[in-house]
Amino acid sequence: MKPRIHVITLAVADLDRALAFYRDGLGFRTEGLIGTEFTGDEKTPDGATAVFHLDGGLMLSVYARSDLAKDASVPLAPAKPGEFSIGHVVASRAGVDEVISQARAAGATVTEAPHDRPWGIYSGYFQDPDGHLWEIIWNPALDL
Amino acid sequence: MKPRIHVITLAVADLDRALAFYRDGLGFRTEGLIGTEFTGDEKTPDGATAVFHLDGGLMLSVYARSDLAKDASVPLAPAKPGEFSIGHVVASRAGVDEVISQARAAGATVTEAPHDRPWGIYSGYFQDPDGHLWEIIWNPALDL
Numbered sequence: 284m285k286p287r288i289h290v291i292t293l294a295v296a297d298l299d300r301a302l303a304f305y306r307d308g309l310g311f312r313t314e315g316l317i318g319t320e321f322t323g324d325e326k327t328p329d330g331a332t333a334v335f336h337l338d339g340g341l342m343l344s345v346y347a348r349s350d351l352a353k354d355a356s357v358p359l360a361p362a363k364p365g366e367f368s369i370g371h372v373v374a375s376r377a378g379v380d381e382v383i384s385q386a387r388a389a390g391a392t393v394t395e396a397p398h399d400r401p402w403g404i405y406s407g408y409f410q411d412p413d414g415h416l417w418e419i420i421w422n423p424a425l426d427l
Numbered sequence: 428m429k430p431r432i433h434v435i436t437l438a439v440a441d442l443d444r445a446l447a448f449y450r451d452g453l454g455f456r457t458e459g460l461i462g463t464e465f466t467g468d469e470k471t472p473d474g475a476t477a478v479f480h481l482d483g484g485l486m487l488s489v490y491a492r493s494d495l496a497k498d499a500s501v502p503l504a505p506a507k508p509g510e511f512s513i514g515h516v517v518a519s520r521a522g523v524d525e526v527i528s529q530a531r532a533a534g535a536t537v538t539e540a541p542h543d544r545p546w547g548i549y550s551g552y553f554q555d556p557d558g559h560l561w562e563i564i565w566n567p568a569l570d571l
Contacts, residue, residue, distance in 0.1 A: 284526045286455045287482040290514030291435060292562075311430045321545045330546045338431040339483055348509065355552040355560050356539040357508040364501045365492065366510040367559070370434030382428045395500040401465045402474045408499040415511070416499050418436070 288341065291369070292332075294348040295413045296362065301345040302333045304412050308389025311335035311343065328353040348413075368408070368416035375421055376405050382419045383407045391417075432485065435513070436476075438492040439557045440506065445489040446477045448556050452533020455479035455487065472497040492557075508538075512552070512560035519565055520549050526563045527551045535561075 295301040298316060305311045313335045321330025328350035335343040352359040373379055379397045386409045387393055397407030397419070406420040439445040442460060449455045457479045465474025472494035479487040496503040517523055523541045530553045531537055541551030541563070550564040 284453050284515070284529055285482060285517075286453075286479065287515060288435065288485055288487065288513050289516040289564075290562075291432065292512045292514060294510050309428050309430075318546055323545075327545065335430065338429060339485070341432055341483070341485060342514075343432065344514075351512060351560075352509050354539070354544075355509065355512060355562070357554075357560065360507055360509065363504055363507045363510060365496050365499065365504065366438050366507060368436045368495060368499060369432050370436060370486075370488075371428070371431060372433040373429075385428055395498070400498075401467075401471065402462055410501075416495075416501065418434075418499070420433075 290334075290342045290344055292344045292346050292351065293411070293413065293415050294351045294362070295345045296348060297412075298331060298333060298345060298347060300412050304389055304391070305333075305335055305343070305345070308391075309386065311337070323350065323353065326353060362414045364410060364414040364416055368418050370418045370420055372420045372422060372425065379405055379407060379419045379421045383409060386417070386419075434478075434486045434488055436488045436490050436495065437555070437557065437559050438495045438506070439489045440492060441556075442475060442477060442489060442491060444556050448533055448535070449477075449479055449487070449489070452535075453530065455481070467494065467497065470497060506558045508554060508558040508560055512562050514562045514564055516564045516566060516569065523549055523551060523563045523565045527553060530561070530563075 318330030323329045332346045391409040393409045395408040404422045462474030467473045476490045535553040537553045539552040548566045
């Protein structure tokens with residue numbers, strides 16, 4: 284297995300809301316909703332998704348929580364934060380504050396305001412409208 | 428905000444188990460446990476983590492579930508699958524079966540054996556030891 288990740292798929296309650304948050308709120312590039320021609324049933328998931336094309340070739344996609352549960356054959360259950368976080372690194376301390384502010388303006392919930400952490404970084408966390416965590420990080424040891 | 432993800436952090440119950448799964452089972456490059464000199468308390472998380480360096484510059488890290496909850500200021504709760512999935516694309520149908528087999532041998536649980544999906548891909552899902560979903564995908568429309 285090559286050590287590579289091509290896509291991160293986030294389970295969401297409302298595709299349109301997630302699309303608006305990432306496209307309009309954070310400014311991520313996307314063709315909008317695709318795959319809407321694939322309608323599922325009790326066992327087969329719908330195909331509707333939105334894919335955001337990130338720098339570096341990685342894709343971020345949003346997919347209905349119920350469809351991901353069917354697609355992966357795992358139980359459907361209410362959203363729960365804290366399973367993972369997405370880390371986004373910026374080039375300065377002020378950059379952390381700016382991104383956190385942008386996310387808040389886009390409708391995110393800031394769970395942990397930016398502050399210095401014991402291991403030498405300055406970071407804060409927000410949750411997207413479905414509770415998924417993003418950590419915005421400035422690490423003075425990294426030259427971006 | 429630049430459309431970029433630098434790190435994906437997975438909440439895990441046992442750092443050593445997660446390290447063994449990704450390093451020894453899947454073959455991902457890592458320096459092993461780092462940050463163990465940062466010990467937390469009831470409110471401050473420990474710093475111990477392991478970081479895997481993936482092709483393309485993305486990092487995958489594993490971090491104790493209780494520490495991620497403290498770091499992000501979200502409630503600590505039992506693990507729950509279905510919040511997200513990680514997509515790994517291979518160059519052939521056989522490649523999907525091979526990676527799923529490798530993961531199973533490494534201790535993963537295959538929740539959905541590989542099969543053709545309505546939108547033209549062939550894929551299957553496994554869960555890592557903490558329940559995090561990976562989808563292994565062959566998409567004949569993609570030239571890898």
